[in-house]
Amino acid sequence: MATETDASEEIDWRSDASSAEMSPRERVRELYRRWIYEPAVIAWSDGRTRIGILILSVYVLMALVELLGLWREPSTNQAGRLLTPFESMQYPLGTTQSGVDLLALIIDSTPFILLMVLAGGVWATGIAVVVGTVSGYKGGTVDTVITSISDFFMAIPGLPLVIVLALAFSPENPIFLGVILTINYWAGLGRSIRSQVLSIREASYIEAARTMGTSTPRILLKDVLPNLMPYVMVNFVLAARYTIFASVGLYFIGVLPYSGQNWGVTLNNAYNQGGLFTMQAFHWLLVPIVAIVGLTFGLILVSQGLDRVFNPQVRTRLTGESESIEEESDTTTTGMM
Amino acid sequence: MNYYLRRTIRIPITVLAVVTLTFGLIRLLPGGPFTQLRVQLLQQGVPAEQVDARIEALQNIRPDAPLWQQYLDYLVGVLQLDLGESISLGTPVIEVIARALPWTVFLVVTSTVLMFVIGVLLGAIQAYWEGSTFDTVFSGGSIFLMAVPYYIFAVIGLFFLAYQFRLFPTGNAVARTVETGFTLEYFINVLHHAALPIIAFTIGGIGSTALNMRGNSIQVLGEEYVEVARLRGLADSRIATRYVAQNAILPMYTGLLLLIGFRLGGTVVLEEIFSYPGLGYYLIEAVNANDYPLMMGCFLVITVTLVVAVYIADLTYGLIDPRISAGDSDGY
Numbered sequence: 001m002a003t004e005t006d007a008s009e010e011i012d013w014r015s016d017a018s019s020a021e022m023s024p025r026e027r028v029r030e031l032y033r034r035w036i037y038e039p040a041v042i043a044w045s046d047g048r049t050r051i052g053i054l055i056l057s058v059y060v061l062m063a064l065v066e067l068l069g070l071w072r073e074p075s076t077n078q079a080g081r082l083l084t085p086f087e088s089m090q091y092p093l094g095t096t097q098s099g100v101d102l103l104a105l106i107i108d109s110t111p112f113i114l115l116m117v118l119a120g121g122v123w124a125t126g127i128a129v130v131v132g133t134v135s136g137y138k139g140g141t142v143d144t145v146i147t148s149i150s151d152f153f154m155a156i157p158g159l160p161l162v163i164v165l166a167l168a169f170s171p172e173n174p175i176f177l178g179v180i181l182t183i184n185y186w187a188g189l190g191r192s193i194r195s196q197v198l199s200i201r202e203a204s205y206i207e208a209a210r211t212m213g214t215s216t217p218r219i220l221l222k223d224v225l226p227n228l229m230p231y232v233m234v235n236f237v238l239a240a241r242y243t244i245f246a247s248v249g250l251y252f253i254g255v256l257p258y259s260g261q262n263w264g265v266t267l268n269n270a271y272n273q274g275g276l277f278t279m280q281a282f283h284w285l286l287v288p289i290v291a292i293v294g295l296t297f298g299l300i301l302v303s304q305g306l307d308r309v310f311n312p313q314v315r316t317r318l319t320g321e322s323e324s325i326e327e328e329s330d331t332t333t334t335g336m337m
Numbered sequence: 338m339n340y341y342l343r344r345t346i347r348i349p350i351t352v353l354a355v356v357t358l359t360f361g362l363i364r365l366l367p368g369g370p371f372t373q374l375r376v377q378l379l380q381q382g383v384p385a386e387q388v389d390a391r392i393e394a395l396q397n398i399r400p401d402a403p404l405w406q407q408y409l410d411y412l413v414g415v416l417q418l419d420l421g422e423s424i425s426l427g428t429p430v431i432e433v434i435a436r437a438l439p440w441t442v443f444l445v446v447t448s449t450v451l452m453f454v455i456g457v458l459l460g461a462i463q464a465y466w467e468g469s470t471f472d473t474v475f476s477g478g479s480i481f482l483m484a485v486p487y488y489i490f491a492v493i494g495l496f497f498l499a500y501q502f503r504l505f506p507t508g509n510a511v512a513r514t515v516e517t518g519f520t521l522e523y524f525i526n527v528l529h530h531a532a533l534p535i536i537a538f539t540i541g542g543i544g545s546t547a548l549n550m551r552g553n554s555i556q557v558l559g560e561e562y563v564e565v566a567r568l569r570g571l572a573d574s575r576i577a578t579r580y581v582a583q584n585a586i587l588p589m590y591t592g593l594l595l596l597i598g599f600r601l602g603g604t605v606v607l608e609e610i611f612s613y614p615g616l617g618y619y620l621i622e623a624v625n626a627n628d629y630p631l632m633m634g635c636f637l638v639i640t641v642t643l644v645v646a647v648y649i650a651d652l653t654y655g656l657i658d659p660r661i662s663a664g665d666s667d668g669y
Contacts, residue, residue, distance in 0.1 A: 155351050156640050159603060159605045160605055163621075248486065249486060253610070285492065296484040296485075297481060
């Protein structure tokens, strides 16, 4: 981590020892500055991230509205049939063929979708990080065993497996569904994290830590993981994106069990009940599409800026210490779909 | 051991593991293998032995045999390409799959190659003109494309181009009136039917490919060996292809392995939307009809196709990365 002031430069290399001398209050303030204030400032300074954060907060707001019950529940014949958006301000996004308020439909399933996306992302990246770092750092038999297992999971195409599993387990709980959807997503990600760890492992500071007798979990946590963070965060977003795409796609073709409607089911209904044939029903098709694309777009925009948050060079530039640092390159990651 | 040899030996092992998984999944499915069907037939007054015989014919599994026996029977059946009989279609599963597989492979291969080529070209041009208006516009466009799932392109394309303007057919792989054969008419008809799915599937992947290529190229352009090559006075075209492009594509090539998997799996949704008679379409039809033999057959064949596709991709990997054939496969 680069330096903010001369004082911190001095304590940087043995920061663990020095932080013990700080009073608890100072420590909290330091943690706040380092983990919340600075990342927030850097993230906000990037135009793309700012838009991304704004978009995501709209979704969080929608989830809050649903949880607090501030908008009407969707039910049939609550309004006229197939009202177009903004035709009546009471139903701003229009209604479906059976007179259901589309905005209510979208809001109704926002908490479900957000929870599912979070579960999918956390599960996929969590497993991948554990598997990737352990197998990359440990090497030997552990590596061989883990690599063979993830090779096997990589050999199974995700969606067909999810379809068969969904038939067996009928997942309706959002968290369980998120896990099922990314059941083998971790394998590929774990593999690429492994190869990153392989190169980090050879770095001299890791070797130094090893020579000093630092324990393996500590090296992994303190020295290896921070280097992986940008990559992991970006891939968290990609995993979340995959979860949205997969779930909506499978709801859309009607192979996931559901109770009540959600974005994918709405899309399915619009598609199967005439949304395709007439222009009058096009908004019915469009509203869930916008909801899906908006959420993913917001996530991707945020991830584009996260790269900067974890980049120590950008942080240094923020404090105005160094002007000599060249423009950071946009290292966009992985060819994952 | 030789890389190619080692890679080849892994195939039967992976396939065996996949067959085992399929067997396990069949047992896992609600009610176990054909419990429902069995109860149904017994209620209709069919004698128990006949019921068992019928189920054995459907999925080469004998419900009354011990588990290991069932597993071995299933293995032998798969080896003999006997995947059971489809309940809903009344034909052997392998026949259905033999008809469906080429369509799926056609879709995936064409669209993946198109996506890769277009994405790489776009990304390379963006990197070359980094910071230009072209770059800004296309980077923004790529980020947006990444946020749109391919089936949305499929639905919108179907809505406008097929249903509203009637430029493309709304389903099937070939018109019924056209006879199969090596005729120009057949060929054009196939392309006409496949155009929309392929376009939707291609656009859906261009965004991330272009962004990847752009990032990699910018990184490579900053490397010292590129500078040295310039100082040596090498031709620009040689630098662009041999020095920059090759090294920028290399990391993406390893991702191709995963990409094929995601895309092969993705055909399930794509083919269902376009009623395109590939493996994914039959998989969904089988799920909806509770046709377990067909469903597991499709699942098995999709997986084996992926294993073979990745194998082929891995073999060509040696062509662009000389380290691989030298036996160092740890690098990726």
